[in-house]
C-alpha cells in the first residue's frame with residue numbers, strides 16, 4: 001500500500017490509475033479504524049479495482065468543547081489494518097496540506113443540516129460537507145463508500161453529490177455491530193467498563209421501538225418514543241434526541257405513517273461519551 005500525504009502526489013498516481021482504465025473507490029475516515037471501517041474497505045473492493053482510503057481528523061466538523069483534541073490518532077495501526085484488507089493507497093494529509101490557508105469557502109448544506117445531529121452539533125455538517133468535497137476533489141473517485149451509522153451524514157453527502165453534479169456514486173453500507181448489538185465506533189473507546197456494559201441499551205431500545213411500531217404502534221409514535229427515551233434516561237443516559245423520522249428526508253412522519261418508510265434515530269450520552277445509532281423500519 002502506498003501512503004500519500006500530499007494531494008499532488010496522490011493525484012499523479014491516480015491519474016495513471018485512470019489512464020489504465022481502472023475505477024477508483026474511495027473510503028474517507030478519521031482513522032482509529034475498527035472492524036466497521038474494514039467492512040467499508042472490503043465493500044469498496046467490490047466496486048472498483050483500486051481502493052483509496054483517507055485518514056484525516058477534520059477540525060472543521062468539531063464544535064468548541066467537542067473531542068477534536070482527544071480524538072484517537074492511531075495512524076501506525078491504521079496503516080497495518082488497511083494494508084491487510086488490500087487497500088491500495090492511503091491519503092493521510094496533515095492540516096496544512098488540506099487547509100493551507102484559513103478556509104473561507106464552505107459547503108453550506110440545506111435545512112437538513114440543522115435537524116437532529118445538527119441541532120446538537122451546530123456547524124458539524126457544514127464541516128463534514130466541506131472536507132468531503134475537498135477529499136473528493138483530491139481523489140476524484142468513481143465510487144465513495146460511507147457507513148449507514150452516520151445516517152444523516154450519508155443523506156447530506158448523497159444530496160451534495162447530486163446537487164453539485166459530482167460524477168461519483170455514493171454507496172451506503174449497513175452498520176457493523178458488536179455481538180451485543182453496540183454499533184462499532186471509535187468513540188466506544190472512551191467508555192469505562194461499566195459504561196461499555198450499559199451501552200448496548202441504545203440499540204435494544206431502538207429494536208423494541210421498531211417492534212412496537214411494526215405491531216400496531218404506528219398511530220402512537222409519540223407515546224412509544226417517549227417510553228423509549230424514558231428507558232434510556234432512567235438508566236443513566238442523557239438523551240439528546242430519539243425520534244421516528246421519514247427515511248426520505250428525516251422529517252417527522254405524517255399521521256398515516258404506514259405509507260412511509262421510517263427510520264429510528266438516536267443520540268445519547270453515557271457519562272462524557274456521546275453515542276449515536278439508527279435503525280430502519
Ligand code: PAF
Pocket residue numbers: 028029030056058061128131132150153
Ligand atoms: O464519517 C467520518 O468519519 C467523517 O465524518 C468523514 C466522512 C471522514 C469526514 O471527515
